[in-house]
Amino acid sequence: MVCIYHFYFSSLNFVMLLYTVLLKSVCVLLAQNSYKLGKVSVEPYSCRGCPSMETSKEQASTKYADFEEKVKKTIYIDQLSPQVTTPVIKAALAQCANVVNVEFIVNYTIPYDIPSAALVELDDEVQAKAAVELMTDFPFIIGGMPRPVKATYAKAEMFRDRPPCPGLKKDFRWIKQGDGEYETMKKLKNLAKKQESENMALIKNLLDEEKELAKQQQEALDGNGKKYEMLEAVVSNGTIRKLAHHYGVSLDD
Numbered sequence: 001m002v003c004i005y006h007f008y009f010s011s012l013n014f015v016m017l018l019y020t021v022l023l024k025s026v027c028v029l030l031a032q033n034s035y036k037l038g039k040v041s042v043e044p045y046s047c048r049g050c051p052s053m054e055t056s057k058e059q060a061s062t063k064y065a066d067f068e069e070k071v072k073k074t075i076y077i078d079q080l081s082p083q084v085t086t087p088v089i090k091a092a093l094a095q096c097a098n099v100v101n102v103e104f105i106v107n108y109t110i111p112y113d114i115p116s117a118a119l120v121e122l123d124d125e126v127q128a129k130a131a132v133e134l135m136t137d138f139p140f141i142i143g144g145m146p147r148p149v150k151a152t153y154a155k156a157e158m159f160r161d162r163p164p165c166p167g168l169k170k171d172f173r174w175i176k177q178g179d180g181e182y183e184t185m186k187k188l189k190n191l192a193k194k195q196e197s198e199n200m201a202l203i204k205n206l207l208d209e210e211k212e213l214a215k216q217q218q219e220a221l222d223g224n225g226k227k228y229e230m231l232e233a234v235v236s237n238g239t240i241r242k243l244a245h246h247y248g249v250s251l252d253d
Contacts, residue, residue: 060164061166064164067156067159067162071154073125073127074119074121074128075119075122075128075151075152076117076118076120076151076154076155077118077119077142078152079148080116080118080142080149084118084142086102089102089142092142093122093131093134096130096134097127097128100122101121102118102119102121103118103119103120104116105117105119105158112207114207119154119158119159128153131151132151132153
């Protein structure tokens with residue numbers, strides 16, 4: 001039994017020694033500029049599938065430049081009715097622009113049913129300018145009741161999938177109590193909470209005003225409808241001719 005164990009450990013030591021020698025040989029070969037194995041020339045190891053640092057920077061710059069061009073030909077439409085869909089926007093802008101893409105923006109942070117917004121990409125900057133001017137002159141061209149829609153030129157901050165700006169480096173770190181910037185960041189945090197509360201109150205007030213405006217518009221619409229129904233009834237039952245005869249008015253005039 002002792003002989004078997006001795007043979008086993010001796011063999012294991014020999015294998016480990018051989019593995020060490022082979023590993024050192026490989027390291028020496030990789031350290032050289034190039035080496036040949038038979039007739040095959042083997043170059044030093046390099047990540048052939050990985051882009052270089054310069055290539056990555058160029059790709060990032062190109063991608064951001066394409067994004068900037070996309071921003072220039074995109075408009076932002078606000079106060080859209082929840083019933084508005086992509087075909088509705090395309091039909092409304094068909095007379096001055098060709099709609100390439102529509103991305104609706106929904107604010108999930110507000111517990112209110114407020115009008116949504118959309119980023120509408122067009123063919124070029126000329127069409128974007130024409131679309132903004134059209135919606136400025138005709139704000140009711142898209143369903144935006146009870147208030148007209150508003151159109152402006154899009155900004156880079158409006159896109160959720162915008163690429164990082166080349167050369168811009170962002171650093172983050174945790175600030176603990178006792179650090180120099182702790183009190184300043186605490187004030188900013190409290191200010192953000194205050195602004196959020198004020199924003200919620202403002203939105204609620206705007207929604208109440210819109211609701212009251214919609215009620216007034218509906219009452220005016222119902223009143224005008226009743227007037228037209230009354231006129232139609234007077235004409236259809238012949239009352240208008242009796243009134244014309246009574247007051248001596250000729251309907252032919």
